[in-house]
Structures are given as structure tokens and as C-alpha cells.
Amino acid sequence: xxxxQEPYYCWFGGNGTxxxxxxxxxxxxxxxxxxxxKATNSNPDAEIVGAIGFSEGAxxxxxxxxxxxxxLVSWLPRLLFAAMRCCFFPNExxxxxxxxxxxYGMSKAHIDVPTLHIHGNRDFCLGCARKLxxxxxxxxxxxxxxxxxxxxxxxRKDEVAEAVKYILRLSEISAIDTPN
Numbered sequence: 001x002x003x004x005q006e007p008y009y010c011w012f013g014g015n016g017t018x019x020x021x022x023x024x025x026x027x028x029x030x031x032x033x034x035x036x037x038k039a040t041n042s043n044p045d046a047e048i049v050g051a052i053g054f055s056e057g058a059x060x061x062x063x064x065x066x067x068x069x070x071x072l073v074s075w076l077p078r079l080l081f082a083a084m085r086c087c088f089f090p091n092e093x094x095x096x097x098x099x100x101x102x103x104y105g106m107s108k109a110h111i112d113v114p115t116l117h118i119h120g121n122r123d124f125c126l127g128c129a130r131k132l133x134x135x136x137x138x139x140x141x142x143x144x145x146x147x148x149x150x151x152x153x154x155x156r157k158d159e160v161a162e163a164v165k166y167i168l169r170l171s172e173i174s175a176i177d178t179p180n
Contacts, residue, residue: 019063019092019093019096020096022060023060023063023067026060026063026064027064027067027073030060030064030076031073031075031076034048034075034076034077035075047077048077048079049077049078049079049080049081049171049174049175050079050080050081050082050083050167050170050171050174051064051079051082051083052082052083052084052085052167053082053083053084053085053087054084054085054086054153055085055086055087055088055125055151056088058084058085058086058087058088058089058129059087059088059089059090059093061082061084062084062087062089062093062111062132062136063093063096063097064076064079065079065082065111065113065115066097066100066101066109066111066136068113069111069112069113070100070104079113080113080114080170080171080174080175081113081114081115081116081167081170081171081173081174082113082114082115082116083115083116083117083118083163083166083167083170084115084116084117084118084129084132085118085120085153085154086118086119086120086123086125086129086151086152087117087125087128087129087132088125088128088129089125089128089129089131089132090128094131094132094135094136097109097136108135108136109136110136110137110138110141111136111137111141112138112141113141114141114143114170114173114174115137115141115142115143115170116143116144116145116163116166116167116170117129117132117133117142117143117144117145118144118145118147118154118163119144119145119146119147120146120147120148120149120150120151120152120154121146121147121148121149122148122149122150123149123150123151124150124151125151143166143170145159145162145163145166147159147163
């Protein structure tokens with residue numbers, strides 16, 4: 001499916017890169033993007049309130065949501081909800097999260113941000129994506145929907161409509177729960 005669509009960008013793994021090194025690069029990149037958005041945003045009422053991640057982007061988003069909870073990324077606008085598709089979540093990421101949680105006196109890292117997880121039943125990352133939800137989310141913070149897709153965004157109209165419905169619901173719930 002992805003033949004001849006290179007180059008692919010990988011933040012994690014390869015060439016001896018650690019999760020810690022990857023997170024530093026990701027945080028730097030996202031901070032630059034947020035700063036640029038703030039500098040060029042012409043609508044004073046516009047805010048960044050949610051995020052969407054795909055594959056390694058979903059992994060990066062998961063890690064950043066946890067960092068946000070621990071007040072480690074003060075420059076990041078408060079993300080009230082997120083949507084993740086085809087999350088590539090290796091064991092090293094889980095170990096990294098739990099090690100940091102233990103440094104804060106917790107037994108396990110849980111991400112307490114309302115999140116939609118879109119799982120494709122033919123995705124080679126399906127097991128990893130399920131592991132993320134099972135190990136690092138409380139049930140009340142994770143909504144999972146299944147699609148008939150592989151490692152790609154949903155393309156069937158009904159699956160896209162369902163994903164959009166849940167994302168809008170998360171947005172509405174977050175707006176209600178947020179104090180002004």
C-alpha cells in the first residue's frame with residue numbers, strides 16, 4: 001500500500017535513538033509549530049484544544065499527553081481531547097512512561113485525557129494500539145472504534161462519519177467540562 005510513497009519520517013527507533021532522545025526532538029518540533037501558530041494566528045479567539053495523531057504521531061501524542069499531565073511541557077496549550085489512529089506503541093514506550101510515572105510516585109502511567117482510538121482490524125499495529133489503551137488509559141478516558149482498515153486512515157464513508165461523530169462529541173464534552 002505504501003510502496004513508492006517514501007520518504008517516511010520516523011521519530012522512534014533505529015540508529016540507537018532512545019525514547020528520551022526522540023521525545024526531545026518531538027517536543028522541540030511541536031513547540032516550534034505552536035510558537036509559529038501563535039505568532040501568525042489572526043483570530044484571538046482561536047485556541048489549540050485537541051490533537052490528532054497517526055502511527056508514530058499517535059505514539060508521540062500519547063507521550064505528550066502524559067507529559068502534559070505532569071506539567072513537563074508548560075509551553076503546550078492544554079489539550080482537552082485527542083484522536084489516535086493506528087498507534088505504533090512499542091514496549092519501550094510503555095517502559096518509558098511507567099519509569100517516569102514511578103519517579104512521580106505512581107505505580108503506572110495513565111493518560112487521563114479523553115481520547116478516541118481508531119483501530120483497524122487489518123492494521124499491523126493493532127496489537128500495539130490495543131496495548132496502549134489497555135495499559136495506559138482508564139476506561140472512562142478511552143473510546144475505541146473498530147474499522148475495516150489496515151495501517152491507514154479510514155476511507156469508508158460510514159467509518160469516517162463515525163470517527164467525526166466521536167471527535168465532535170469529545171470536543172463538545174471538553175468545552176462543557178472546561179471552566180471559563
